[in-house]
Amino acid sequence: MKSRIFLFLLLLTLASLVIGQTAPPASTTAPVASEKTNSQPGSNSQAPPTSTAPAGQTPAAPDSSDKSESDDSFRVRKIVNEVRVVFTVTDRHGRYIKDLKSNDFRVIDDQLPAELRSFRSETDLPLQVGLLVDASNSVRDRFKFEQEAAIEFLNSIIRPRYDKAFVVGFDATPEVTQDFTDSTENLSNGVRMLRAGGGTAMYDALYFACRDKLLKQEQTGPVRRAIILLSDGEDNLSHVTREESIEMALRADTIVYTISTNISGMKGKGDKTLERIAEATGGRAFFPFQMRDVSDSFLSIQEELRSQYALAYKPANFVTDGRYRTIEILAQDRNLKVRAKKGYYSPKQ
Numbered sequence: 001m002k003s004r005i006f007l008f009l010l011l012l013t014l015a016s017l018v019i020g021q022t023a024p025p026a027s028t029t030a031p032v033a034s035e036k037t038n039s040q041p042g043s044n045s046q047a048p049p050t051s052t053a054p055a056g057q058t059p060a061a062p063d064s065s066d067k068s069e070s071d072d073s074f075r076v077r078k079i080v081n082e083v084r085v086v087f088t089v090t091d092r093h094g095r096y097i098k099d100l101k102s103n104d105f106r107v108i109d110d111q112l113p114a115e116l117r118s119f120r121s122e123t124d125l126p127l128q129v130g131l132l133v134d135a136s137n138s139v140r141d142r143f144k145f146e147q148e149a150a151i152e153f154l155n156s157i158i159r160p161r162y163d164k165a166f167v168v169g170f171d172a173t174p175e176v177t178q179d180f181t182d183s184t185e186n187l188s189n190g191v192r193m194l195r196a197g198g199g200t201a202m203y204d205a206l207y208f209a210c211r212d213k214l215l216k217q218e219q220t221g222p223v224r225r226a227i228i229l230l231s232d233g234e235d236n237l238s239h240v241t242r243e244e245s246i247e248m249a250l251r252a253d254t255i256v257y258t259i260s261t262n263i264s265g266m267k268g269k270g271d272k273t274l275e276r277i278a279e280a281t282g283g284r285a286f287f288p289f290q291m292r293d294v295s296d297s298f299l300s301i302q303e304e305l306r307s308q309y310a311l312a313y314k315p316a317n318f319v320t321d322g323r324y325r326t327i328e329i330l331a332q333d334r335n336l337k338v339r340a341k342k343g344y345y346s347p348k349q
Contacts, residue, residue, distance in 0.1 A: 087340035096307040108328040109315040127163040134231035135169040136200040153298035170205035171198030203238035203245040210252040233270025282341035322348030
């Protein structure tokens with residue numbers, strides 16, 4: 001009997017030893033399971049944080065948006081650092097020179113030589129034109145003739161489905177009588193709707209046309225923006241200054257051509273104002289002291305808009321501080337005259 005009890009106890013002891021050797025320790029199961037989980041495809045814990053990725057490493061799929069943002073930022077910097085200028089070249093007799101090349105010019109930006117990036121002759125770009133007509137009491141006597149000259153100009157220069165123009169009359173306030181359109185018939189009607197009367201807020205009208213019309217007009221590709229301003233240059237009601245209206249024209253990348261309605265035979269204070277606006281924006285001031293010369297002024301503007309150059313350059317020491325920077329485009333041939341805007345405002349970030 002004792003031998004049987006002893007044998008039973010011995011078997012129990014052996015069995016417990018065998019079980020203890022084959023069962024894995026409980027503490028080792030968690031790390032093994034965790035390792036297996038981390039190795040599964042698609043686990044979020046597998047991808048390293050973006051900030052710890054080695055330089056030059058191809059980013060994983062979750063980081064593709066970061067790459068896109070980087071590319072976009074590069075493109076923005078490239079555009080900001082490149083300045084585009086439209087300009088005209090004439091000889092000593094005022095004839096347009098249309099066959100020049102990039103090596104015929106030097107560009108000085110803020111008194112430092114600039115790196116030329118592109119250059120081309122621009123004779124056929126789509127136009128966005130604003131016609132601003134002084135409708136104040138001071139121009140009442142010749143108003144009808146100027147309307148007909150303006151209509152003739154718009155009929156000649158606006159090409160359907162290609163160019164667009166708008167008409168603004170101004171006295172104390174600007175009034176849009178025809179919004180952007182390529183219809184010369186609608187533009188003609190817009191000019192005929194103008195009625196003379198009231199004071200003169202010329203600077204406000206120019207500011208409005210650049211900020212609220214040209215800057216907001218949809219632009220799907222390169223265009224040439226221009227304003228033709230008919231006025232005697234006198235201003236007695238504007239809320240903005242002359243220089244503020246010029247600044248807005250520069251920010252809208254708009255050339256302003258002025259046609260004086262002063263037929264006294266002498267240049268007055270208003271004529272000097274018109275001259276300042278035109279020269280600052282790269283345009284030209286016309287002084288048709290006889291009424292029949294108004295049509296000739298429009299013809300000259302039309303020819304000039306089809307006889308220009310465009311270049312793009314990279315300024316030296318460019319800073320996005322919103323500051324005004326000067327531009328000089330110099331022809332290698334000193335017998336040639338270059339007419340371009342005098343400067344621009346750098347973007348502010």
